[in-house]
Amino acid sequence: MVKELIVDSSPDTGTTIALLQDKQLVELNKEQVNNNYAVGDIYLGRIKKIMPGLNAAFVDVGYSKDAFLHYLDLGPQVQSLIKLTKLVKNGSYKDKLLNSLKLEKDINKAGKISEILSRNMLLPVQIAKEPISTKGPRLSSDLSIAGRFVVLVPFSDVVSISKKIKSNTERNRLKKIVEGIKPQNFGVIIRTVSEGKGVAELEKDLRDLITKWESFSKRLGSTEPSKKILGEMDRTSTILRDILTDEFSHIYINDQIIYDETRSYIQDISPDLEKIVKLYKHKDPIFEHFGVEKQIKAAFGKIVNLQGGAYLVIEHTEALHVVDVNSGNRTANKENQEDNALQVNKEAAKEIARQLRLRDMGGIVVIDFIDMHKPVNRKELHDYLKECMGNDRAKHTILPPSKFGLVQITRQRVRPEMTIVTNEKCPACGGTGEIRASIVLMDDIESNLSYVLNEQNEKQITLCVHPYVSAFIKKGFISRRMKWFFQYGKWITIKSIASYYMNEFHFLNAKEEEIKL
Known part of the structure; x- marks a missing residue:
């Protein structure tokens, strides 16, 4: 590939x-x-409002709407983060790392946010989701700094490894390397791309992340509330x-x-x-x-055509996305109707996996595949769809087809969906649906011709028009163009352009430059 x-x-x-x-x-x-609100950015948030009913808080990070922080996104070591912030702000903590910080106990997973946070409290928070639609950013105070091979997690000592690394030998090797080089009170997540990498590469990546944390610690003391402390790349x-x-x-x-x-x-x-x-x-x-x-224009419309003649219809609502699979002009006999449905569905599944990545569609996605009666075919489709989405970096879950032929997908949404306008405004009517009466076209051309020749003193001009209009102007021995020659004493060059709409015309000077009317 x-x-x-x-x-x-x-x-x-x-x-x-x-x-x-x-x-x-x-x-x-x-x-x-x-x-200013990209996923991974860290801000010094100020707690504006505690919502016990939601077990969440609204936080001021400088956005027009307060950001949302749920209790489950606080992180188990939020008390240590609050403690560090207070110590740095009052100038009593000088260590750039966390060697001299005594960590607090993990918070209760089923606790209340009002027991942890209070109004006007300062808390470093990280953007987990960018502002989407009318909502402000979604936050997390479980901070992490991502590198190419590893992710640095402060207030932890755990070394965890990506589940996609299957070899136990390789997992043990990577874990030993990282445990030997990571600083105290920092956890590390080993990413999939670390597989097969040497000590030098992993250590360099980790040192870069430690440098970023030191920069965070230095800026924390001087950063004003609701301002950015550390930005993502x-x-x-x-x-x-x-x-x-x-x-x-x-x-x-x-x-x-x-x-x-x-x-x-x-x-x-x-x-x-x-x-x-x-x-x-x-x-x-x-x-x-x-x-x-060209691919953008073809892929972002409501209807997406597939090579075999089938097509997808993609609809978006506030709550979810709906994809309908249609066989189109593909024909099938009764004997192979089931096989044909499976073939169309697999072709659609491949394109749907691409569309989810391309449009960055998140939340709930419901797909209405063509009905298949054999359980083995439904399982084959489910497995194929999971295979097609294997390269998708966003977290997702795919449920098996229901008895109605519907497949439900949940896909992580961290930024607004990519939308591209594929329809273009009609150049003839400007989007109004109405154009100037064609019967007065020649009056418009002759009026502008008189202006160009008499007022602008152009010596040589070319008139660009639709081929039908060009044929009308040249028609007959005493044609319109001949009449213009007798009237103005100048021969007008007529140029046919098939891409013009019927009532479109332009004048060019001797240098082939358009004359602005």
Whole structure:
């Protein structure tokens, strides 16, 4: 599998990052301009309101709406975090790490938030979900700092390993390495990409995270309430940190600053892949050059067509997403109707797995597959769908098909869903559904022709029109164009452009530049 990353940066729309697998678009990430609430950012929150009924609190982190912090997101060592914050704020704790901090007892899992937090209390919190729709950010005070190979977890001594690393020998090797280099009162989560890595690589990654924690400790004392203490990396670097492997063949970037930052970051984490980062310098927009724009327009509509003639209908509501699978013009005899349904469903399952990643659809997703009567086929579809979603980095759960043929999926949602407008406004009517009467078209052309020749003193002009209008202007020996020649003493060049709508026309000067009317 060949992977490519295409990065399109614009000062107006921000940075858009497209991930391609074998030239097919599978992920689209957008980093908005001035997005101050990215997942992983740590703020010094101020508790604004305690909600005993919800067992939660609303926290001021500088967003227009207060952020939400539930009791279950406090983390078992929140008392130690509160203690550290108080000590640092009053200047009595100088240690950059946690060696001299006596940890508090873990909080009761079934406790009340009013027993832990109080109004106006200061508490470092981490963005767990970006603001979505009308909701503010979702927070967690169970802090963690993610690296490429490991995740640093303060106020813990536990070393845990990704379940995707199956070999017991490798798990034991990684655990021994990390236990020998981690600092006191810090836990570590060993990520899947750590498999097969040496001591030097793991130690360097862990040292970088410790440096970030030291920066956090230093800034905590001087940071004002509701301000950011420690920021996550930019979106491009975050994606590369999480997914960069030897399978990547190219990374194309059209912005010099992002190019330099990305190249420097890759040189730091994986020097042998530095050569795949390339600066895009062509005149064509980068997404059009690599065929990404066309794939975006084809994939983000309400209806998504499949190669075999089937199609998906994707609907979004506030509560959930609904996907309907239709066989379309695919024909089937009664004898192979079941096999045909399975084939269509498997083709749809593959595209649905791609659509979930591409649109970053989260929450509850309900899929109405074509009915199948054989239990073995329903199980095969369920297994195939799980296989297709194996590369999805978001946490998800897939339930088996119900007796009605419905499959329910829950998928982690940490940022707003990616939405792309695929319909374009009609250039003829401007979206009103009405156009100027065609009977007055020639009056409009002749009126503007008189203005261009008499008022603008253009010596040589070209009139660009729809082919039907061009044929009408040239029709007959004493044509409209001949009459214009007799009237103005100048020969008007007529150019047919099939992409024009019927009433569209433009004038060009001798340099082939459009004359603004």
